[in-house]
Amino acid sequence: MSALPASPLSGQVAVITGASSGIGRETALTLARAGAAVCLGARRIHLLHEVVKEIEGKGGKALAVQTDVTKRNEVKNLIARAEEALGPVDILINNAGLWYCTTMTGKLDEDDWDTMIDVNCKGVMNAIGAVINGMVARKKGHIVNMSSECGRKGFPGLAVYSGTKFFVEGMSAALRLEVAKHGIKVTNIQPGDVDTPGHAISHDKEAIEKFGAPKGIELMQAVDIAEAVLYAVTQPKRTAVNEVLLSLPEMPF
Numbered sequence: 399m400s401a402l403p404a405s406p407l408s409g410q411v412a413v414i415t416g417a418s419s420g421i422g423r424e425t426a427l428t429l430a431r432a433g434a435a436v437c438l439g440a441r442r443i444h445l446l447h448e449v450v451k452e453i454e455g456k457g458g459k460a461l462a463v464q465t466d467v468t469k470r471n472e473v474k475n476l477i478a479r480a481e482e483a484l485g486p487v488d489i490l491i492n493n494a495g496l497w498y499c500t501t502m503t504g505k506l507d508e509d510d511w512d513t514m515i516d517v518n519c520k521g522v523m524n525a526i527g528a529v530i531n532g533m534v535a536r537k538k539g540h541i542v543n544m545s546s547e548c549g550r551k552g553f554p555g556l557a558v559y560s561g562t563k564f565f566v567e568g569m570s571a572a573l574r575l576e577v578a579k580h581g582i583k584v585t586n587i588q589p590g591d592v593d594t595p596g597h598a599i600s601h602d603k604e605a606i607e608k609f610g611a612p613k614g615i616e617l618m619q620a621v622d623i624a625e626a627v628l629y630a631v632t633q634p635k636r637t638a639v640n641e642v643l644l645s646l647p648e649m650p651f
Contacts, residue, residue, distance in 0.1 A: 405433030406632040411484045413437045413477065415467050415525055416494030418445035420594035421544065424624035425491055430458035432628055434489065437480035439465035439473075459484065467494045467521030470528075477528040486536060489631050490529050492522045492543045497559040511558045518562035523569070530577070537581040540631050543570050544623075545586040547645060574640065583638045585630040590645040593617040615648050 412429045416422035417438035423445075426436050430453040438446045438460060446462035453460040461483050465476045480487055495518045498510040522543060533539030548556055549563030567586060574584040623644065630639040 407489075408433035410434045410488040411437070411480060411486060412489035412491060412631075413439065413480050413487050413525075413529070414491040414493055415439045415465065415473075415476075415521070416544075417449060418442045421589075421592065421620045421623045422491070422493040423449055424620040425493060425627050426460070427453065428621070428624040428628050429489070429491075429631070430460060431456070432632065435459040435461075435484040437461045437463060437476065437484060437487075439463050439467070439476040440494070441466050467524055468516045470524045473521075473524040474528050477525075477532075481532075486532060487529050488538065489540045490525055490542065491627060492525050492541065494521050494525075495544055495562075497546075497548075497556065499555045500558060501555055502557050514558050514562050518559070519565045522566060526573070530582075533582050534577065534580045539577075539580075539582040540585065541570075541573070541582065542585045542587060542627055542630060545570070545588045547588055547590045547643070549586070549588060550643070578638075581635075585639050586641050587623060587626055587630070588641060588643040589618060589623050589626075590649065591615075591617045592620060592623060594620055615646060618644060618646065 407429060412434045414422050414426045414436060417426045418440035422440065426438050426449055430436050436453065438449055440446055441464065443462060443464040446464070450460040450462045461480065463476045463479045465472045467473055477487060496514060498507065498514060500507045500510050526541060529539065543566050545566045546563040548560040549567040552560045570584050570586050577584065626642045626644055630642060633639055
């Protein structure tokens, strides 16, 4: 087996949403180290600038664009800025997403439901819609959607979040069949529990105490997920990685 080149993504352009922290940040750093020029989108522009500074300090090429993925025009601007500054988009990493631990009985957090659907479903579609026709025209491209274990199995306290990830799974499966003839790959990354800031944002503290991350177990780190993304996007043209499921050893899926 021949070794990977030192910079397997040299000459390629990747756009990463939700790139200001957690998995998105680590994915941006990892793809940049592999030679990709990266365009980073997120709402917190000051954090994006910090990631860009780190990448550029190591000789990489990066661009930050403030983006709310729920706003279609902002996502279109993200892609337009990326292509203007870096070139046609080869890789889209649909990482922007959030989860609120909420029960379906008692105190109902309908606003949290709406937010998860807007970001995790509509945000993914906004980004795909902004790149897909360009990829079809160029007969190549790779779309990586950040899904979850919860897209394969429902979990208590995560009914709405699981529903959004089941959407990502179903949509991706259909999209994969539709665009394969155009040389486009679609990969779903399905992490289990990861130690990221997302664990702290739920408003229902009682629900997160009851149904949140497991206690007494070492969680995966964001870099572990970023390495899985790198694996998927550096496979040869003849190989498509459709799904990557990552779980905790103590909690086999």
